[in-house]
Structures are given as structure tokens and as C-alpha cells.
Amino acid sequence: MSGTGPSRLGADKTQFGGAIDRARTIRFSFDGKSFTGFAGDTLASALLASGIRTLSRSFKFHRPRGVFTCGIEEPNALVQVGKGAVSVPSTRSTMLELHEGLETFSHAGWPSLNTDLGRVLDFVSLLWAAGFYNKTFKWPSWHTYEDLIRRMAGSGHAPTGSDPDRYEWRNVHCDVLVIGGGIAGLREALTAADAGSRVVLADQDVAMGGRGVWDGSQIEGTSAASWARMAGEKLRRADNVTVLSRTSAVGYYERDVVTLLERVPVHQARPGMPRECYWIVRANRVILATGAIEQPLIFDNNDRPGILLAGAAQQYLRRYAVAVGRRVIIATNNDTAYALARDLKEAGVTVLGVADSRHEVPQARAAELSALSIPLWAACIPVDTGGFSTLSNVTLGKLAREGGGIVSQERHVCDALAVSGGWTPSLHLYSQAAGALAYREETRSLAPLNEHPVAKPVLSTTQQTGLGPRHSPVGKSSRQWVDLRHDVTVSDLELALRENFTSIEHVKRYTTVGMSVDQGKTSNLPALEIIARLRGRKPAQIGHTTFRPPYVPVTLGAITGRGSGPFFAPSRTTTLYEWHAAHGAVLEDYGEWKRPAVYLRPGESRHEGIMREARAVRSSAGLFDGSPLGKIELHGPDALEFCDRFYINNLKTLKPGRARYGLMLRESGTLLDDGTVVMLAPDRLLITTTSGGAHRVTAWMEEWRQCEWPQLRVTITQVTDAWGTVSLTGPRSREILATLDSDVDWSGTAFPHLGLREGRLLGAPARIYRVSFTGELTYEINVPASAAPTLWEALLKAGAPYDIQAFGVESLLQMRIEKGFLHVGADTDGTTVPDDVGWGKVAAGKSADFIGKRSLSLPENVRPDRLQLIGLSSESLIPIGSHLRLPDSDQPTDGWVTSAGRAALTGAPVALALLRAGRGKTGVEVSVHNMGAITHAKVVEPPFYDPAGERMNG
């Protein structure tokens, strides 16, 4: 052999290596060592070509492992790719395309992959039997050992930073989705395309054609490879067809929505391209031409490097010109592996013989081997293998005709064993589509049981009948591997059944067979047969475990698409945002809005800034951007009747030009939102909600209007964004407004508290109401949102002689505490009813029905020991959430602090809290508990500041 690597066939053998381009050499590394391969190689083929046979250590026992397959079902040869933030663990080396500079690392092995002290675990393998973590490593606690055991498991490591790559979503509707671009899939796609359907064709490989193009078969007089190439080109040219290669179908969801994961290989990436694309396909018909997966044989030590699937060995030869060994034995129970014998012989590799576990080998197969001068060992199955690091010998046993067991055995020296236990169709997606599957005795594989209305499986031609035994009848069950990835042996299955985990779903979970990244593609079926045999049942009676998406691992970034970072949640800003940002505002997230928390001046701390702003408001004047406040208009003859049904307040006495503060409840009587109802006209109301409640309340009102009271004539329109809301508050507010060009009379007699005036301000239409959250004289001025910046600047200029200051959300939320004003969501939770926060009498005084009314008289909501909102005065600031206890209390807690801050002018600590039967406890001293520290506070009746409301009402 010449050509790069000891196991690579020379270029003279042109029928091999169809996928590689010998003119392009690619350098890559594995565990720090440099290697070369060709363009078209995978990591597995290039390493095999270079003579590397051990690529990983097994999960529990740290046995050396090599390449087992040539595809996505690989359970052994998983590697870590790349470093840092782009490092990816558990990557199948059999699918990883080489590119220049590729860096790969093995997962486990200390001090090195080839010399792994962890191998000692193989000699105490009983400790690692199924469910070991429930029985061992328990004292003093599992966590003492957990970290070490996880590290020893060697599943690679997570990337060390945020994913810097881009991922895209594509949504597509089509008539026919064909999954699988092998010969069958190409045929289906051509038929559908010719019929004029919109077709999407997806195949996980780098090119169309599937396995058929690599086994030298012929189609319609030409080689399968040429046929597939021409079919692919025709499909790519068609307008009504989308051809996706390197694209795996990962999930089949309700209503025939299928997700596909398209990989962009590194060597094709260009700036701006995503790393992966997640396709969401909605199809009228789904063709599952997903082929079949070859299954292993089960015998002692069936996991050594050098043992691999026969179909894979043939792929390595034909696709990559790689010979998997020098002296090869083939062990099979069906016809398909015989083609490998022919190919290996052609490649000049010594084939020691073919062991066929069938007693009656078909005459044609026997004749083929005879013509190649390759020995046929009929009724023979491997019963053991040897080789501490890699395979060095295989013991074949001759099966007895009757009674089980073997009659003789013979050892052969070899360095590769290609096994074939038959093929099972890849029907995962069919099962995800809720198609029923069942085990079929004739083919010893799963098959569809029913007809699915949309998903049509096209079964592979590799389905064979008359298969020979798959399992060696002798040997030690603890050395017979069923799941290579999770190191599950036959003895683990026996243990599960002994411990009465008999259902296949329980056996799966107890032993973890089929639960790893390969999802049991080469272990579920053997496990099913073994469990059936152990339970004395037929495999068809055992059922099968549920197939779930994803079919192959999917990068989380692909599922997220563009929805990360700044696109994770949209951030809303008001028309005053630029001003805030330019004037020292600390912008923070309040719900979906970016708002100024405080406007910091140079040298001051956050707390100092907040107190400065609050003092300014109480001393003279402050300006606040209240635009996020929810605003909803109700229009119609029944607008007032409709609105009245939502609030605990009697709104029917509201007059045009007047506003009223109201509480809105859920049907259960608990507080949903609070706000102001302003009557613009008898058939036009404007309601305000909390900033976070705008959508919720609008949707709530729409629901009742459409579903419960469709007879009421009312329309609901959200106008939150249409109006910019500038709140001018403080004792000098009136004077400042008087200097501006307007037709509104600002005086206290003409424009009292809770009044509304519509007029013009600075030439723009304005809607002003007097409602206050600060407790000072306040004018909430609404102008069209685009006019807000002009108004804002004008107010600041007019207020300059009065030392007006802009103030942020934090000082507003603090100022309202000393006034005892409710903050729904802070002072209330999902159990709070109106009486808890002092609004019981208002609710009780309304005779008309409203949402929540009936619930208010339920026993739970009238309990005398409910938590009630009170104030607390204390020497030092109390942390929010501190728990309270009444003197002589026998309860673990009597309530907690819901809001806390400082009085603006005095700086004294003020707090609001929910306290058991609190309204009757004024003057009582309570203990305050926080993180082990205990202080004291006195219960007071809020508000702490201006109790008569003279400043606000003036």
C-alpha cells in the first residue's frame, strides 16, 4: 500500500477512494499529533488510513475503543473538536469532514489515550454494574464521588465561552418532503418533482446517493454513482425542488412538522454564513427513505478496536480507499457482508475467511467465496476475541445443530473483524410521527405496523430473511457488550430483570442501554432480543422503547436561531430614550422596557442619586418619562358598563373630565392590576394600567368582550405607544406649566386632583390628568409620542429657575412607599385580595357584579388572620423580604416586608409589609428576621408622609 498512511490503498486502485481527492492534502491534528488526509476524508477515515486504531476509551471500564461504523450511528469514536468557546464534545469522527487545521482531541484516557490508567476500572467492572450509583458510592453522600466519576466517564467537556457562531432558521411549506437522498429517496423526489409538486429533499451525507453508490451496484445500465449524480443534478436544476445535503432530519412533530438540521462545513463557510441552519418544514406528504442501520453480533469481548460493522468496512474501502486491517475475518448472519469479502480481496487485503452463523449458507454465496479462494466457515460465530490494546485474535465457535451451545472452537490471528448481524430499517421518524412499529420475526427487525396518513416509509432493500443467530450461545455475559457507548453488557440486562425491571422502558432506564448520544442505533435491537430471550418471550411481545427527537444531537444555537443576545427578548424604548441616554441615565430593564433607573451625576453613588432626585421632587419639581404606562381606550355606548365590570370601584358615577383610581381582579378575587379610569366622554373611557400590564389587560378585556359579553357594544384599543407621557410633579409644577403656551387653566380650582383636561400645549394636542404616584402635585401630560421630546426639553427649560430635575424609576418607586401607594406585584402576590390592601370597603360597597366579586366572600378570603398591608418604622433600613413575627406568635412567620426605602426629605427608613391581621396591630413592635439577623420595627398606619394628601390634592 502506498498513499498517505499505512492503511491507505494506492492510487492505482481506482475503484476505491471515490470520495477523496488525492490532489488536495489536508493537515489536521488528533491529541496534539499532526496527521494528513485528503479532501473528502472524515476524521475517522483519515485516522484509520494513518494506522490509528484507538480513538477513545469506553465510558465505564476505560477499555480502548476504535471506529465501529461509517456513519451517524457511531457509538465509539467520538471526539472533542476545537478549543475554547467553539469546542464541541461527542462529535462523531465518522461524520466530521476534514478541513485544514482541524484540531481534535480524544475524550478520555489519563495520562494519555493509549496509556490509560483508567483501564484498572475494567478489572473491577462489577462495581459499575447497572444502577451502581444507587447501590455504591453512597457514604457520606454520592456527591463526594460524583465529580470524579463524571470526569472519569470522559464525555468531553463543554465549550468555555458563549457560542460566537451564527445560526439561522428557515421556514418552508412543501407538498412532499423526502428524507433520505439515497437511490430510493432520489427516485421518490424525481417522481414528485415531475408531477409538479413542491419538493424538499434532505440527506445527511455530503452528496446524494446514500450507501448504494459505494457498493459497486448498477442502476438502469449505469453505475449507481453516475445515476445518483445525474439524478441529483436534475433535482438541483428544477425550480420546484430544494435539495439539501449535509442535512439531517432531527424531529417529526405534530401536524407533520419536521425539523431539519443543515450543517455548513468549515471549508465552505464564508463571512456572514451561519454555522448551521434549522429548517422547520410543513409538508403535506413525508417520504421516509432513511435506509437501514446494520446491527452487530453479540459475543465475548465484541468491543475491541478493529471490530467494526461489515458495511462500514466496505464503505471505508470504496469511499476512502482505507483498509481496516491486514488480516481480516468477516462474521455474518446474512448475505450482505459477502460483498466486503470480494472488495477486500480486490484491494489486496488478506481475508482469512467468512464465518456465517447460518447452518445453510445460500449456494450462490458459497460459490462466490470459493471463486475468491476464501474459506467459508458455515454455522460459525465469534465466541471471543483477544488483544489488550487492539484486536489480535478471534475465536470462532461452531454452532451445534440442536440444543444450543458450540461443538468446537478455533482461534485465528487477525487484526480486523467485520461483523454483520443484519439490518434494521431506520424508522425513528416514523415512530416520532406516532406511527406504530413492531418486531417482525422474518427479518428480525422493526417494521411499520400501520399506515400513517402522511408519513410513508420506503423500506430498504437490505432487508433479509432467514438470518442466522446474532448471539454467541456461550461465554461470560459480563464481557458481552450490547451498548458500546454506555458500556452496557448482557449481564446488566440480566441484572435489571433479576431486580424486576421487566418492562423494556424500565430496563432501558435502569441499565441506560440505548440512552446515549447514539440513541441505541446499534444497541436497541440486540437488547430487545436479549431481553425477550431472558424473559422467555418473543421479541414482538416485548414492544420497543419510545423514539424521541432529536434523531442526532442538535446544537442549542441552531434551535435558538437568531433569538439570542439582543434578539432574545425585544427591548422597548420611548421617544425620550435618546435624551435619557445622553444625560447620565442608568438604563435598566423594567419588564420589556429600557428605562432610566436613576440619572447619575459624576461622583455620586446610585443611592445618593436616587435620594437627590426624590428630594428635588418634594422640594420643587421633577420630570418623569411615564410613556410605558399602559393606556387603553374603550369606545362605544356600552363602554362604561363594560369597564365597570372589571373594577372593584363603582365607575358608573364617573363624570366626563374626571379620573378614578381602580383595582382590577381575577375571577378568584386576587389582584390583577391597578390603574386609573379617566372618562373622556360618556361613551369614551381611557384606562391606564401598570407598565407591564398593558398587553395583559388588553387581552383580558378582549377575552371577556368576545367570549362572555359579545352583546356589549364596545371597542378596545391599546394606545400605549401613541402617546408619550411626561409626568411633571412637585410643589412648583403649576408655576412651571403656567409659563408655557397652552389653553389649559392649571389652577387648583379649575383643574382639581383627579381631573382631566384636553387642550393644546406648545402647539400640540395634549391630554392631561392629575393623578399622582409621588404624592406631590402632579400633572401627567400626554402628547403624541413624537412630540414628547420637545415638551420634555421645554419643561426642563421652563423649570430651570425652579431647579427641576429629571428623575428615574427607582426614586419614583421609593417615593410612593412613604405615601403607602400600592405597587401591584411588589406589595401583592397571587393570593392578595382587595381587603388585604385596604380596599375591602370599596369592593363591598359596590352592588353591581364585577369580575372577582363572588370570590371575595369565599371563606378563605374573609379569614380574620389574613396578611394585611401595613407600614413599618424602624431605625435602620429593612431588607425587602425580611420576615416578621408578632410578639407571642406561634406561627413560623407572620408576614414579610414587601417594599422598603427612605423618606425623601428626612432620610428615615420606611417600609410596607404584609402582616397577619396587620391593621389591628398598629403600634405593636414586631421582630424582623433576615438571613439569621433579628431587628425590630414598629407597626404604623401608612402613609408616613402628608397623610391628609394636601400636597397632592392642592
Place this chain on the structure above:
Amino acid sequence: MLRLPCPYCGLRDEPEFAFGGPSHIIRPTLEATDAQWTAYLFNRDNPLGVHYERWAHAYGCGQWFNVARHTATHEILAVYRMGDPKPALEAGAAR
């Protein structure tokens, strides 16, 4: 992911919709006993089979409508407007 047939907009993806619980629940009057009212608030049927339920096309036309959905197979058996009576369906209708 379900795809729901909005009676006004046609077949749309599930994330466009908000689920609103079962349909045809009669809201009791203020004269209801505590037990009747609590049952209205908190007790709901949970059938294996056809479920009549309310959906709103929240990120589309905003309209509420009713759907008969099979709770095991997610098959949509009927779609009818809010306020329309419950349609007569064959028992056990499912895929």
C-alpha cells in the same frame, strides 16, 4: 407544534395562539353557593379523547374561537366560532 386552523386566517403555527381552557363553561351567577363557585374557578374535566377548547389568535387577528381537539393524538376534529354551539362529533374519532 400544533398548527391550528384559525377560522379567519387559515392554518397557522401554534406559537401564534394563546390557549384559553375548555369551552362551554357557564359562569354562575352571584347566587352560586361557595361549592358551586369554587368548582367554576378550579375544577375542570381532563378527558382522554375529544376536548372542546378555546383558542385566541393572539399574534394574528386576535379573535377567539373554539376547537375540538383529541387530547391524545392532537387531531383537530372541528373548528367553530366563539358563541357557536358545540358540534356533534362521532365518538372516538381519532387518527
